[in-house]
Amino acid sequence: MRDIAVISFAQTPARRKVAELNEVEMLMPAVHTALGQVDMTIDDIGFTCSGSTDYLAGVGFSFVSTLDSVGPWPPIQESHVEMDGAWALYEAWVKLQLGELDTALVYCYSKSSPGDLPMVLTRQLDPILTGPLWPDSVSLAAVQAQAWLDAEKGTEEDMAAVAARSRRSALDNPNAQLAWDRSVEDHLADGYHIAPLRKGDCPPITDGAAAIVLAAGDVARDKVERPAWIRGIDHRIEPIHLGLRDLTVSASTRIAASKAGVADGPVDVAELHAPFSHQELILREALDLGDDVSVNPSGGALAANVMMAAGLIRIGEVANRITAGEANRGVAHATSGPCLQQNLVTVLEGDA
């Protein structure tokens, strides 16, 4: 395996609604900052890969116009995934593994604000049996949470503790959208939003963008003092039919974690893409993380949930902590689909 590292990460501040900018205007600061931080331009990049989906803003082929953000003329080597940017990063990592290119730019973005997000997300369900019922994404998460509680995997107090800690951690994250210091008791005093979920158990709706620069070997060492090396990366998907899955565990995360080598060393920090509070606890179990691991110091998806970018942001948050010397080895997780259907796990590490 070739040594490939995250050498730069940038994100726009998460906001409920970015109405005054179109998508490419919202995205440009993230792309320009990610390149500028390592003194690079698009002419230094071998491969560009983006993640987004037209369903969120309701604009067809929007990824074509957002490509203008990088300056794609004369033609560049470029690809797009209708996925979170974490999967775009996976494609870029594979491309760099081929050995022909040394650098890649990965970016992703979404504006969820133009549409009704929980309804838009029903369109990712199977179109024959589940999609026509229009089950919104929060209700599906509530089904999962109830199954998790019924299986006595944890309690509503455990969920509330995740919600409270995430928003408290977000106080240190200038890009977070929801950040406050509120006790578990306060959280539990709220009524149900969609039982057993309280509003605090649910993520915000967020507009934003993020970008990462990857570099191989010596290029990475030249650009930054402490590259965040990708030591393992793997993604797995579970059946689309919710009834075929045990919703109280995350089998795909467990397999991806094993393939990525999470257990091959100590984990200092983990950034988990868990839009709902109970999902963090499902993921902690699947990743077999100990109590000493710092989980979601950024606040995670409960503090800012940019669709198509929250997964890549997890990778960037771990990489930043490694590059800053605050952590040596970390795990970043990204999810996609309803109730943690698809999961990607990345292990990042700094030089000793």
Added chain:
Amino acid sequence: MPEISLPDSLKDVEPVKSVRTPAQLDYEFTAGDATTRFLRGITQKKIIGQRATADSRVYVPPRGADPELGQATPIEVEVAQVGTVTSFCVVNLQFYGSVMEIPYVSALILLDGADLSIMHLIQEVPADEVHIGMRVEAVWRDDADIEPTLESIKWFKPNGEPDDTSVRIPGEDHGTGLGSWVGGVAPTEALVRNPRTGEGGTSK
């Protein structure tokens, strides 16, 4: 086809051969900064392009970023309301949502002073007389009906000027297309100058 065996309970049930699952999603679209500034110009009956730097290309309509430089386009440049047909299509089919009487002409029009063609209608001339190089001018709605939409220009019509015989197709000066290999050399290397680095290309 493999044999499909059904449980007894479904034995005499008519099989479902297809389903229709109509879907509708409503969005509140916002134009963004560049398009907002462009459409404000339209309400003044001005066509205002945008560029990133003093010598970079002028985009009409502006989409927010210069694809050569990857930069925002804050500089506004009013362009002419007269231009040249660079390509066109005679529409002979009625389609859903269309309010036009067929046949009609949809054309790419390169306005004088712009580096990107806009797509609009050509009217006030028989469809079979429209041709590349034809000079046309904008025909606006009545002042009372001007709104922040490109439809405030009803259509373009021939303005009587002689044809532009050296019609410049946008992008031509960096190659006529991605398929144009020259002497066995890929178009990017043979024809395309990189506007950011100034490297490469055989054309200006």
